[in-house]
Amino acid sequence: MKDVIILAIESSCDETACAIVKNGNEILASKVATQIDVHTLYGGVVPEIASRIHVENISIIIKETLKQANLTVNDVDAIAFTKGPGLIGSLHVGVLAAKTLAWAYNKPLVGVHHLSGHIYANAFVDKLQFPLLALVVSGGHTELVYMKEDYDFKVIGTTLDDAIGESYDKVGRLLDLPYPGGPKIDKLSKLGQPVYKLPKPKVDSPLDFSFSGLKSAIMQSINRIEKSGEKVDINDMCASFQQTALSALWDRVDYALKNYDVKQFVLAGGVAANSKLREIVQQKMQQDYPNISYIIPPLSCCTDNAAMIGASGYIAYLKGIRSDYSTSAMASIDLEN
Ligand code: KG4
Ligand code: ZN
Secondary structure (H helix, E strand, O other): OOOOEEEEEEOOOOEEEEEEEEOOOEEEEEEEEEOHHHHHOOOOOOHHHHHHHHHHHHHHHHHHHHHHHOOOHHHOOEEEEEEEOOOHHHHHHHHHHHHHHHHHHOOOEEEEEHHHHHHHHHHHOOOOOOOEEEEEEOOOOEEEEEEOOOOOOEEEEEEOOOOHHHHHHHHHHHOOOOOOHHHHHHHHHOOOOOOOOOOOOOOOOOOOEOOHHHHHHHHHHHHHHHHOOOOOOHHHHHHHHHHHHHHHHHHHHHHHHHHOOOOEEEEEOHHHHOHHHHHHHHHHHHHHOOOOEEEOOOHHHOOOOOHHHHHHHHHHHHOOOOOOOOOOOOOOOOOOO
16 A cells, blocks of 8 residues: 655644654654743743744744655645644644645645544554553543544543643642643652542542542642641652542543453553553553553653644544635534544
C-alpha cells in the first residue's frame, strides 16, 4: 500500500504544534511551541493571550516542521487538525491554518477530536488492539473510553466536576506551586509520604470520577494545620493528594477491566506523564491482568502535541472522514459523534 503522509496541526490550549506523520505510526517531524512560561506568570492559561501567541507562532511552527521532515506541503496526502474541544480562540488559529493549507495546496482536510488524538498517541508504541479501554486523563478531561473497533468511541465513565489535571493544577495553586501544578506535584510527591488523611472521592456510579471534593478537603486540611500553628509539609501533602486521586482513578479502571471485554488497555493525556500513575498501571496490569495487553505512551506523546493528531487523523483519513471549508472550531464537542 502507498504510504500516507499527514501534516497535523494542534492548537487547542497553550501549545502550538505541528507534526508530519507517516502511516499513522511514524513521526517524520514534530514541533511543539509551548506557552507555559507566559501563562505561569498568571497562574494558569489566559485564553486571550494564548490565542495571540498561537497567531504569532503557527506559521513558523509549520514551516519548521516541514523543514525538519525535509518535505513540502505538496508531499503530504492530507491536512489534519484539532477541531475541538478546547479554548475557542486557540482552536480557531489551528483550524484556519489547516483550512488555508488545504485550500492553497488542494489537499483533503481532516478534523480530529483532541481526545482521539491522545488515545491514538499510543499507536506510536504498538498497533492498537480492540476491544480497547482508554483512560484519558488531561487538564480538561477524565474519561474512560471503550472502543470496540478503530474510531468507535464510547465514553463509559467521566468526571462529574473537575478533570484530574485541573485538580492537580488547582491543588498546585493551593500549595503555592507554579503553573502547571501536575509535574511539580509529581516530583515533590517522591520526597514525601502520604501521611495526611484525605477522603476518597465518593461517586454513585462505579465508572465516574469526582475531584472537586478532594481539592476542598485539601484546602480545609491546610487551614486546620495552619490554624494549629503548624506548617504544612508540602511534599507530604503532594504525596497524600496524589495517592488519593490516583487510587480513585485506578478503582474505575479496575471496575471497567473486570466488567468489559477488553483486549488492550491504554493510558492517554497529559496526566499520563505522571510517574506514579505509570508505575501503578504497569504494576497492576502485570499482576492482575496478565492476559490484557497495555500501552503507556512515551512522555513526549502524553502532553499536547500534533503527532497524536496525525496518528488519529490517519485513521480518520482512511475511513473517508473529511471536513469542508465551512468547518469551524468547536469549544465542546462529543467524542462519540
Ligand atoms: O493533555 P494536556 O497537555 O492538555 C489538555 O488537553 O488538557 O494535559 C495537561 C495537564 C495539566 O493539567 C498538567 O498539570 C498535567 O496534564 N500534567 C501532569 C503531569 N504532566 C502534565 N499531571 C500530573 N503529573 C505529571 N507529571
Ligand atoms: Zn490534551
